């Protein structure tokens with residue numbers, strides 16, 4: 001566990017806004033939020049927010065996430081080991097983010113075409129800003145994460161009629177009571193399921209399937225090989241956490257949820273191939289590496 005305090009510097013609500021997001025930060029009176037107690041899996045949300053912020057400053061970004069940049073620029077840390085994201089994770093997180101963004105936008109768009117309101121539920125949302133970044137009209141959006149994460153999130157995001165944050169473990173199924181199951185629902189889990197125990201992933205997916213028949217879910221999944229080797233992952237090992245759940249194939253998922261429909265399943269290493277660092281392209285000659293991460297879009301069986 002990290003014993004070095006990290007600090008978030010956050011904006012004062014009374015500050016004035018100016019045209020450019022980079023200017024307005026300067027006009028805010030600053031205050032700090034001490035997050036030194038944040039350790040372990042919740043702390044891994046710093047990898048993804050950092051990757052998106054860094055990407056947004058690049059010349060040819062896969063995703064532009066100004067809010068991540070704002071959050072990151074408000075973050076000061078003495079722990080320099082955690083201020084970098086490895087080149088492989090940088091690309092991996094962004095490819096994943098872009099893929100999931102597209103699935104979410106298509107889901108919202110398809111339902112809007114049929115004059116249907118839909119619901120998006122982001123499981124283990126961390127400091128993910130897609131609730132603001134993606135154009136969603138009146139679509140209801142719910143972000144769920146552990147209480148210590150939501151208390152930090154509260155400094156950067158405001159709830160509204162169409163946006164709710166739920167402070168709960170995913171394994172405490174009470175969060176499901178906030179989700180309107182009379183509407184089409186898309187669950188999103190980015191960089192989350194691999195941290196859960198296999199039994200818990202099974203329980204979670206079975207409960208969603210039972211309570212939200214016909215709903216959809218999009219998430220990333222790693223292979224059992226990757227789970228076994230999480231200690232070599234350059235970013236994960238910094239946070240002193242490990243991966244716990246992985247599957248090899250779509251058929252493994254059917255063992256968890258019989259009759260699940262796999263709408264799309266992509267090997268991450270095959271997407272945006274020009275972006276991957278050379279050493280990862282070379283490692284892809286080995287199937288265990290090439291097949292180590294996948295992006296999935298599934299539909300739970302209808303009632």
Ligand SMILES: C[S@@+](CC[C@H](N)C(=O)[O-])C[C@H]1O[C@@H](n2cnc3c(N)ncnc32)[C@H](O)[C@@H]1O
Nearest residue numbers: 042044045048124125126128146169170190191
């Ligand atoms: C790598 S971060 C990803 C955050 C976010 N999805 C993103 O892409 O920026 C993993 C997140 O999963 C959350 N998480 C892990 N286990 C959880 C659980 N049992 N209940 C709720 N959230 C959980 C962590 O708190 C953390 O925010």
